[in-house]
Amino acid sequence: MAFEELKENSENIQEQVGKFVDANIEYYKLHSFKIVMKSTTAILKFSLILFAVIMVLFFSSIALALVLGAYFCSFPLGFLTVGGIYVLIAIVLYLIRDKMVERPILEKFSGIFFNE
Template identity: 40%
Template sequence: MAFEELKENLSEADANARAFVEHSREYYQLKTFKVLMKAVTSLIKMLLLGSIALLALFILSFAAAFGIGQALENTFYGFLCVGLFYILMGIVAYVFKDKLNKPLLEKFSEFYFEEI
């Protein structure tokens, strides 16, 4: 009789262990899906807004270049000023590129380690 109870307890423990493993696997699949979908939707939003902002910046840059060119009575100088401004902005961005790592890591850590 004791062996039968032991056998039942072992089979029950086995079933519980299998159920735990299955539920854990499902949980991590769901968590992975959630993180990937947040990343994909964020990327799509960022690309869409970035492309619109880039187009607006492009048009505003032409307007600024022509405006500066008219003020200086030479269109070449207007485009030169706008180009030098963008080179200066690129240098500043390059110098401070390491300062972006911490905020980005914090934001993506929120995405990944957030509870479902």
């Protein structure tokens, strides 16, 4: 009798362990899906905002180059001046790239992956 009760209990434990493993697998699938979707939507939002900013910057640059060209009485000089401004901005951004790029991206994606 004790052997049969023990056998029934072990079968019950095996069932419960199987259900537990299946539930954990489903949980981690959903958790992985959530992380992938949050990352994908964050990248998509960033890309759309970046595209809009680039378009504004492009047309503003052309307008500034035309204004400077009219001021200097030489349109090539106006475009060259705007190009020089962008070279200076690129140098400054290169010098401070760690503070502006790496840290915010690491903080954002660390929040997505580890806090939720």
